[in-house]
Amino acid sequence: QVQLVESGGGLVQPGGSLRLSCAASGTTLSDHVMAWFRQAPGKEHEFVARIRWIDGTADYAASVKGRFTISRDNAKDTIYLQMNSLKPEDTAVYYCAKSRFAIATMTRDDYGYWGQGTQVTVSS
Numbered sequence: 001q002v003q004l005v006e007s008g009g010g011l012v013q014p015g016g017s018l019r020l021s022c023a024a025s026g027t028t029l030s031d032h033v034m035a036w037f038r039q040a041p042g043k044e045h046e047f048v049a050r051i052r053w054i055d056g057t058a059d060y061a062a063s064v065k066g067r068f069t070i071s072r073d074n075a076k077d078t079i080y081l082q083m084n085s086l087k088p089e090d091t092a093v094y095y096c097a098k099s100r101f102a103i104a105t106m107t108r109d110d111y112g113y114w115g116q117g118t119q120v121t122v123s124s
Contacts, residue, residue, distance in 0.1 A: 002027040002113045004096050009118030012086055016122070020081040022096030022115055029053045033104040034079045035111060036070060038092035038120075047106040048094070051079060059106070064090075086122045093117040 008020040020036070035050035049070040051058045058070050069082040079096060097111035104110040 002098065004098060004113055004115035006094065006096050006115040006118040009094060009120045011121045011123065013124050014087060014122055016086050017082070017084045018086065018120060020083070020094055020096075020118060020120070022079045022081075024077045024079075024098065027098065027113070029077055029098070031102045033099040033102075033110075034070075034072065035097045035099070035104070035106075036079075036081045036094060037097060037108060037111075038090075038094045039117075040089075040092040043092075045095070045108050046092070047108070049081060050104065050106065061106070083120070086120075088122045091120060091122050093119050 003025045004022055006022045012018050030053055033050050033052050036048040037045045038048050039045045047061050049060045051070045051072055067085045072079045095117045096115045098113040100112035
């Protein structure tokens with residue numbers, strides 16, 4: 001059974017940093033893409049970043065590029081999202097997701113496995 005467990009969310013002031021983690025179990029990741037999405041209250045899921053497990057190639061949404069960094073730890077089957085220079089508009093529930101197949105775009109439908117989410121609140 002595939003399990004994705006996120007952690008690391010919390011309350012942070014504008015300009016601060018947080019690091020989210022997502023630990024995977026019950027699955028292999030080598031031929032897949034892992035991604036972070038977020039959902040703010042009243043809004044649709046929004047793509048944040050993705051990483052191709054096999055070579056670490058990463059892509060970012062324009063809204064977070066230069067502030068967020070996605071990375072992976074092969075030995076721990078874990079991905080991370082380092083979030084710097086946080087803004088109030090980054091407030092959302094953050095979800096990690098595993099792609100259905102080896103190729104995945106930034107579209108939510110390309111991901112078949114999801115974690116439970118972790119809340120990030122950016123506020124003074």
